[in-house]
Amino acid sequence: MANEFNIDRNRLIETVKEQAAIGGTDGGGLHRLALSDEDKQVRDWFHEQMEAADLDVRIDEMGNMFGRRPGTDSDAAPVLLGSHLDSQPNGGIYDGALGVVGALEFVRTLDDQGIETKHPIEIVNWTNEEGSRFQPAMMASGVWAGVHDRDAMYAETDAEGNTLRAELERIGYRGSAPVGPQEEYEAYLELHVEQGPYLEEWGQSVGIVTDIVGFTWGELTFRGEPDHTGATPMHHRSDALVAAADVIVRLRRLAEDLGERTVATTGVVDATPNSINVIPGEVTFTWDARDPDDAVVEAAFQRVLAEAERAAEREGVDWEWEERMRAPSVKFADRCTETMADAAASLDYDYTDIVAGAGHDATHLAEVCDTGMVFAVSEGGKSHSEAEYTNWDDCYRAANVLANAALRVATGAA
Amino acid sequence: MANEFNIDRNRLIETVKEQAAIGGTDGGGLHRLALSDEDKQVRDWFHEQMEAADLDVRIDEMGNMFGRRPGTDSDAAPVLLGSHLDSQPNGGIYDGALGVVGALEFVRTLDDQGIETKHPIEIVNWTNEEGSRFQPAMMASGVWAGVHDRDAMYAETDAEGNTLRAELERIGYRGSAPVGPQEEYEAYLELHVEQGPYLEEWGQSVGIVTDIVGFTWGELTFRGEPDHTGATPMHHRSDALVAAADVIVRLRRLAEDLGERTVATTGVVDATPNSINVIPGEVTFTWDARDPDDAVVEAAFQRVLAEAERAAEREGVDWEWEERMRAPSVKFADRCTETMADAAASLDYDYTDIVAGAGHDATHLAEVCDTGMVFAVSEGGKSHSEAEYTNWDDCYRAANVLANAALRVATGAA
Numbered sequence: 001m002a003n004e005f006n007i008d009r010n011r012l013i014e015t016v017k018e019q020a021a022i023g024g025t026d027g028g029g030l031h032r033l034a035l036s037d038e039d040k041q042v043r044d045w046f047h048e049q050m051e052a053a054d055l056d057v058r059i060d061e062m063g064n065m066f067g068r069r070p071g072t073d074s075d076a077a078p079v080l081l082g083s084h085l086d087s088q089p090n091g092g093i094y095d096g097a098l099g100v101v102g103a104l105e106f107v108r109t110l111d112d113q114g115i116e117t118k119h120p121i122e123i124v125n126w127t128n129e130e131g132s133r134f135q136p137a138m139m140a141s142g143v144w145a146g147v148h149d150r151d152a153m154y155a156e157t158d159a160e161g162n163t164l165r166a167e168l169e170r171i172g173y174r175g176s177a178p179v180g181p182q183e184e185y186e187a188y189l190e191l192h193v194e195q196g197p198y199l200e201e202w203g204q205s206v207g208i209v210t211d212i213v214g215f216t217w218g219e220l221t222f223r224g225e226p227d228h229t230g231a232t233p234m235h236h237r238s239d240a241l242v243a244a245a246d247v248i249v250r251l252r253r254l255a256e257d258l259g260e261r262t263v264a265t266t267g268v269v270d271a272t273p274n275s276i277n278v279i280p281g282e283v284t285f286t287w288d289a290r291d292p293d294d295a296v297v298e299a300a301f302q303r304v305l306a307e308a309e310r311a312a313e314r315e316g317v318d319w320e321w322e323e324r325m326r327a328p329s330v331k332f333a334d335r336c337t338e339t340m341a342d343a344a345a346s347l348d349y350d351y352t353d354i355v356a357g358a359g360h361d362a363t364h365l366a367e368v369c370d371t372g373m374v375f376a377v378s379e380g381g382k383s384h385s386e387a388e389y390t391n392w393d394d395c396y397r398a399a400n401v402l403a404n405a406a407l408r409v410a411t412g413a414a
Numbered sequence: 415m416a417n418e419f420n421i422d423r424n425r426l427i428e429t430v431k432e433q434a435a436i437g438g439t440d441g442g443g444l445h446r447l448a449l450s451d452e453d454k455q456v457r458d459w460f461h462e463q464m465e466a467a468d469l470d471v472r473i474d475e476m477g478n479m480f481g482r483r484p485g486t487d488s489d490a491a492p493v494l495l496g497s498h499l500d501s502q503p504n505g506g507i508y509d510g511a512l513g514v515v516g517a518l519e520f521v522r523t524l525d526d527q528g529i530e531t532k533h534p535i536e537i538v539n540w541t542n543e544e545g546s547r548f549q550p551a552m553m554a555s556g557v558w559a560g561v562h563d564r565d566a567m568y569a570e571t572d573a574e575g576n577t578l579r580a581e582l583e584r585i586g587y588r589g590s591a592p593v594g595p596q597e598e599y600e601a602y603l604e605l606h607v608e609q610g611p612y613l614e615e616w617g618q619s620v621g622i623v624t625d626i627v628g629f630t631w632g633e634l635t636f637r638g639e640p641d642h643t644g645a646t647p648m649h650h651r652s653d654a655l656v657a658a659a660d661v662i663v664r665l666r667r668l669a670e671d672l673g674e675r676t677v678a679t680t681g682v683v684d685a686t687p688n689s690i691n692v693i694p695g696e697v698t699f700t701w702d703a704r705d706p707d708d709a710v711v712e713a714a715f716q717r718v719l720a721e722a723e724r725a726a727e728r729e730g731v732d733w734e735w736e737e738r739m740r741a742p743s744v745k746f747a748d749r750c751t752e753t754m755a756d757a758a759a760s761l762d763y764d765y766t767d768i769v770a771g772a773g774h775d776a777t778h779l780a781e782v783c784d785t786g787m788v789f790a791v792s793e794g795g796k797s798h799s800e801a802e803y804t805n806w807d808d809c810y811r812a813a814n815v816l817a818n819a820a821l822r823v824a825t826g827a828a
Contacts, residue, residue: 089687132689196645213644217690228797229679229702230627230772231610234669236795241680242666245659252656255648265643266655267690269683273503275546276631276681276700276738277772278798286690288643324690358644358691381650383642384692 007102007109007403009396015101016395019045019085020093029386030093034086034128034139035063035164040171042085046100046125053107055123059175061150062140063127063168066177069107071120071410077186079117079410080369081106081402082124084361088132092193092388094395098376099191100125102399106406117410119186126361127173133158134167136325141361143179145368150179181368187336187409188365190373191402193390196357197381205397207354207375208340212363213261214329215290216301219268220247220308224317226273226281241271241280243315250307251287258303259296263357264289292355294328301326330363336372336405339414343404344374349397358383374401421516421523421817423810429515430809433459433499434507443800444507448500448542448553449477449578454585456499460514460539467521469537473589475564476554477541477582480591483521485534485824491600493531493824494783495520495816496538498775502546506607506802508809512790513605514539516813520820531824533600540775541587547572548581550739555775557593559782564593595782601750601823602779604787605816607804610771611795619811621768621789622754626777627675628743629704630715633682634661634722638731640687640695655685655694657729664721665701672717673710675769678703706769708742715740744777750786750819753828757818758788763811772797788815 022045023038025031032038046065050057055067068078083099103123110117126144131137134156142148154165168174199207224238248266255264265288271280289300305321312319337353344351354375365371376398379389408414436459437452439445446452460479464471469481482492497513517537524531540558545551548570556562568579582588613621638652662680669678679702686696703714719735726733751767758765768789779785790812793803822828 088692131691137691194645195642196647197650198647215644225796225801226799227795228609228772229677229681230629230704230770231608231792231797232677232771232795233610233612233675234666234677236611239666239679241662241683245662245680248655248659249663252648252653261647263643263646263648265653265691265693266659267643267685267692267694268688269655269685269694270688271681271683274682274684276702277545277551277679278502278681279679280681280683281799288690290644356644357646358642378645381641381646382639383645385640385695387639 005404005407007105007400011108012101012105012396012399013392015105016098019097019101023087025090025386027386029090030087031090032087033089033133034130035167035171039086043173046085049104053104053111055107058177059173060177060179061175062143062179063173063175064140064144065125067123069121071118072116073118076119077184078120078122079186079406080122080124080188081406082126083190083192084126084129086128086130088130088384090386091384092386094193094388094390095195095383096129098193098395102191102402105399106403109403118412119410121410129361134164138359138361138364141364145364146180147364147367185369187370188362189336189402189406190360190362191398192360192373192375193383194375194378195383196378198354199375199377200379202352203350204352205349205377205394206344206351206401208337208344208351209356209373209375210332210337210353211292212330212356212359213290213292214294214297215288215327216297216323217288217325218321218323219284219286220319220321221282221284222312222317222319223282224315225279227279229277229279232279237279238316239279240283240317243311243317244269244283244285246311247307248285251304254300254303258300259291261355262291262296262300264300290357292329327359327363330366332366332372333370335370335414339405339408340372340374340401343401343408347400347404349401374398419818419821421519421814425522426515426519426810426813427806429519430512433511433515437501439504439800441800443504444501445504446501447503447547448544449581449585453500457587460499463518467518467525469521472591473587474591474593475589476557476593477587477589478554478558479539481537483535485532486530487532490533491598492534492536493600493820494536494538494602495820496540497604497606498540498543500542500544502544502798504800505798506800508607508802508804509609509797510543512607512809516605516816519813520817523817532826533824535824543775548578552773552775552778555778559778560594561778561781599783601784602776603750603816603820604774604776605812606774606787606789607797608789608792609797610792612768613789613791614793616766617764618766619763619791619808620758620765620815622751622758622765623770623787623789624746624751624767625706626744626770626773627704627706628708628711629702629741630711630737631702631739632735632737633698633700634733634735635696635698636726636731636733637696638729639693641693643691643693646693651693652730653693654697654731657725657731658683658697658699660725661721662699665718668714668717668721672714673705676705676710676714677771678714704771706743741773741777744780746780746786747784749784749828753819753822754786754788754815757815757822761814761818763815788812
């Protein structure tokens with residue numbers, strides 16, 4: 001069966017382009033922040049596409065959009081496929097969107113070929129995966145999976161002080177369906193771009209995701225003395241920025257020490273008063289450390305604190321820290337990774353197992369049902385920027401793996 | 415004569431307190447930015463004080479405020495004394511203001527004692543010494559001395575886009591007198607708080623300033639790749655913040671390498687996009703390096719660029735730099751330092767020579783006439799913060815040295 005089922009390559013490409021035009025940037029990227037006007041536009045567009053495909057559409061209280069295609073067995077649990085349509089600020093056109101379009105293309109192909117499945121199919125666009133306007137990331141799939149509280153998320157605000165709830169209502173996407181599974185789900189399958197360089201480096205066409213790394217996120221604050229840069233001798237200083245810079249540099253080494261797959265980053269740094277002739281009296285900065293092994297994540301966390309303590313002591317600054325988030329690593333169900341691999345093999349693609357370095361909606365879905373992911377190649381590993389790029393062959397291959405794996409699960413063959 | 419001439423300690427203290435109430439902060443500091451409403455208030459107050467002291471007041475086109483007391487010799491050049499009444503954001507109550515009040519107290523004491531001087535005396539409040547609202551610092555004394563162009567400075571804007579000229583007019587202090595010396599000046603003498611810890615560490619009451627350090631100010635920008643923090647392996651990164659942090663740490667060492675009096679600081683750092691899960695693609699940060707020896711300043715500047723180049727290469731980021739300002743060191747006239755020292759000796763104060771680590775209006779005045787400065791003790795070396803503190807004895811002693819030195823010059827005794 002497998003080799004006879006192929007999605008429509010041209011339609012897939014055209015549909016990726018259609019969504020990319022909504023919130024597209026001059027630089028060829030996408031600026032479509034969660035619950036912005038552009039997000040409303042792409043949601044309206046997606047709603048139309050689902051209706052055109054005869055799907056039964058429902059919107060839940062978090063704005064998650066579902067479209068259901070019935071199965072032949074009224075007792076069979078639905079198979080869920082999807083990703084997200086929101087983007088990073090000046091992000092890329094594939095991140096999230098390719099997974100939603102891939103899911104849509106799967107049901108369109110089923111219709112084209114007149115295929116009925118035992119299990120119902122649902123496709124989904126999860127609200128606010130990116131977390132760049134409202135934190136945390138993977139928000140609404142987290143509420144759906146019972147990891148986050150709906151009302152707490154409603155109260156989250158963007159930089160202008162708008163609440164998530166108000167913005168959901170403003171764009172007309174606070175739906176009436178309750179958030180969360182109202183029945184058993186057979187499986188959740190997600191296609192996403194890798195956002196890292198491994199598939200390309202390894203010369204592979206498709207990645208079968210076995211795990212998602214665990215991570216620790218947190219914030220450090222150093223407080224020294226905001227003295228005059230000219231009149232204060234070096235031995236008389238408590239320079240919060242020198243201490244912070246020391247930790248930022250050591251974070252890079254820490255990653256190299258701990259493991260081949262460990263990554264550690266400072267993404268945010270804010271100095272006060274941030275004036276050329278005043279020694280920074282206060283500096284706040286973040287850490288983000290990840291590894292497939294939760295024990296290594298814990299070791300990285302301990303090293304961050306140890307380095308911060310040493311730097312603070314050396315510079316004579318006070319310090320405090322807060323861990324904002326700790327996500328354990330996720331291991332996907334063997335059933336899903338094996339089915340994805342079978343699909344890739346039957347299509348005769350080069351494929352390999354891979355560990356995801358970024359969180360995805362699938363992280364939370366793994367709490368609810370058997371979950372799996374397939375990665376498309378990201379050229380140069382670029383993501384969260386306009387330079388993100390996946391060529392059409394790679395888009396097609398990964399979407400075809402998703403479709404073939406979903407077909408196996410939905411027909412009860414896997 | 416010297417020991418018989420003493421300013422009025424209580425009046426000095428009361429006048430320092432009076433000015434400190436205008437723009438005073440809850441934390442005991444001063445928030446009186448150049449050309450703000452508070453600056454207008456303190457100018458109005460200073461205007462009244464000068465008129466009450468029978469001084470002939472004039473305001474120049476840069477808002478510099480002068481008050482003149484005639485001399486007995488119509489051909490004698492005036493002796494100028496003063497400093498500035500503007501403050502840093504949440505700065506201290508002594509920085510600048512003590513020098514203006516000390517100058518005022520000198521002419522008041524002359525009146526009390528019925529002393530006439532051969533040379534006219536002028537006291538002055540220079541506009542925008544701090545440079546925290548409008549750059550550069552020491553702006554209007556610089557225009558007066560011919561270092562800066564008046565119209566270029568008029569066009570400078572604050573963070574809200576208000577021009578300096580518009581703000582001068584708004585508060586009614588764009589005067590009609592031309593900016594710059596309209597006659598020869600005999601000397602310029604300035605009292606200021608040290609803003610550093612040396613006098614206190616050395617157990618001295620008064621500092622006779624022999625030099626002002628030279629400095630280089632500039633800005634570096636590193637541009638890497640704004641990739642995903644989770645999905646991008648360490649060896650695949652061009653992290654602009656890691657490169658910047660490396661330079662910031664090395665700036666501290668650079669100062670220790672070059673000389674005992676060298677200081678080097680990063681005061682400003684801005685990362686883009688400044689998001690916890692994006693590798694910083696662009697970081698802009700500043701350098702500020704100072705030394706009494708101009709050759710050491712040049713060496714520091716070259717080291718900053720060399721360190722930046724090495725860090726940029728190591729991290730694979732592009733970089734650019736701009737030197738914003740280079741100020742040569744200033745050596746004050748022997749006549750002034752000797753007269754200040756004579757005054758301190760005749761008053762039986764503990765005094766010592768000292769090099770100023772910060773720029774002052776005297777920096778520019780030294781281009782025009784014989785110039786000297788006296789420093790009051792800054793406890794703990796604190797300045798540019800509400801913690802700035804000089805006890806009343808130290809305020810009095812430094813103001814008394816200023817007055818006695820000014821009297822010597824104004825009477826033709828030095």
